[in-house]
Amino acid sequence: MNLISNIRDSSDRYARCIQTSKRVRWDIDKDVIRGRKFDTAHKFLPDGLSLADAFTTLSADEKRFVSQIQGRTYANFFGLVERFINAKVLELSEDHWFGDQVALEALVRFSDEELKHQALFRLVDAMVGDVLPRGYRFDVDHNEVAHAVLGKSTWAVLGLTLDIELFTQLHYRQSIDADPQLSELFKDVFLFHWKEESQHAILDELEWVRHDAGLTAEKRDSAVDEFIELVAAVDGILQAQAKADGGYFTATCGRAVHEAEARAIEAAFLKAYRWQYIHSGAQHPHFGKVLSSLITEDQGRRIQSALATLH
Ligand SMILES: [Fe+2]
Ligand SMILES: [Fe+2]
Numbered sequence: 043m044n045l046i047s048n049i050r051d052s053s054d055r056y057a058r059c060i061q062t063s064k065r066v067r068w069d070i071d072k073d074v075i076r077g078r079k080f081d082t083a084h085k086f087l088p089d090g091l092s093l094a095d096a097f098t099t100l101s102a103d104e105k106r107f108v109s110q111i112q113g114r115t116y117a118n119f120f121g122l123v124e125r126f127i128n129a130k131v132l133e134l135s136e137d138h139w140f141g142d143q144v145a146l147e148a149l150v151r152f153s154d155e156e157l158k159h160q161a162l163f164r165l166v167d168a169m170v171g172d173v174l175p176r177g178y179r180f181d182v183d184h185n186e187v188a189h190a191v192l193g194k195s196t197w198a199v200l201g202l203t204l205d206i207e208l209f210t211q212l213h214y215r216q217s218i219d220a221d222p223q224l225s226e227l228f229k230d231v232f233l234f235h236w237k238e239e240s241q242h243a244i245l246d247e248l249e250w251v252r253h254d255a256g257l258t259a260e261k262r263d264s265a266v267d268e269f270i271e272l273v274a275a276v277d278g279i280l281q282a283q284a285k286a287d288g289g290y291f292t293a294t295c296g297r298a299v300h301e302a303e304a305r306a307i308e309a310a311f312l313k314a315y316r317w318q319y320i321h322s323g324a325q326h327p328h329f330g331k332v333l334s335s336l337i338t339e340d341q342g343r344r345i346q347s348a349l350a351t352l353h
Contacts, residue, residue: 062241068238080170086225087217088219092105096313099306104295114167114178117166121164124160125184127206130200133192182279191275194268194269201250205326208328247332262336266337266345276319280312284315
């Protein structure tokens with residue numbers, strides 16, 4: 043494909059994102075919440091995401107409680123990452139200020155949607171907080187994390203962002219599993235988030251490939267290391283949250299939990315969080331396809347061996 047048709051093709055893709063974004067646009071109260079409340083009789087995350095089977099010592103009721111804790115952390119985790127994703131999108135939009143106005147509009151809509159999603163996830167956190175026992179904590183400063191992430195190269199941040207926005211699609215597909223115990227309200231959170239995230243993943247890829255084309259082999263090679271550092275930083279957050287959520291479960295589940303079981307519960311939380319926030323995206327076929335089109339085999343092996351340490 044020559045350069046002109048390449049440019050035309052990507053311009054069409056930005057335009058299609060705008061069209062879809064307009065068509066699927068939703069409102070937090072009118073479309074997602076619709077006056078409903080969360081009910082602790084339901085699971086908030088499906089078993090395929092909460093990894094209910096990994097919590098081998100827990101009863102069915104306790105596994106449901108685990109899915110509710112994880113649901114609250116889900117809202118908090120997305121509120122966290124969408125802070126830096128939005129800042130990066132606004133920064134990238136500058137490349138289009140006096141250029142492709144279609145691309146600019148697509149990124150402005152992307153940013154607007156991420157601000158709305160953060161508001162949705164803050165609301166979900168508060169609403170879940172209303173029905174669960176006191177004592178839950180998510181002690182991560184959104185702005186501090188965003189500053190640290192944005193200190194890395196754009197290539198690395200876009201890689202992590204594509205990974206995240208692709209796994210929201212997989213999460214949605216898991217949530218449409220026929221499980222009558224699954225909260226209809228939480229299912230709608232997955233559904234409506236997925237509707238807008240699908241365009242974000244396309245835009246991430248367009249921007250990543252565009253940005254990559256301007257990099258030297260040397261810069262890209264150090265960006266690969268920074269991508270690995272970002273994944274490790276995400277894992278650090280997941281480790282701390284698995285400990286916090288395991289401790290919260292143990293303190294509020296209503297029975298005595300001995301030390302060995304408490305450690306096993308924490309380990310199961312960490313396994314679930316690594317699946318939700320790292321491996322489900324890293325194993326996404328499209329992520330692998332885009333990533334491998336940008337890097338060398340040696341760089342691919344470096345990434346794979348870093349991911350393999352997180353099991
Ligand atoms: Fe989002
Ligand atoms: Fe997004």
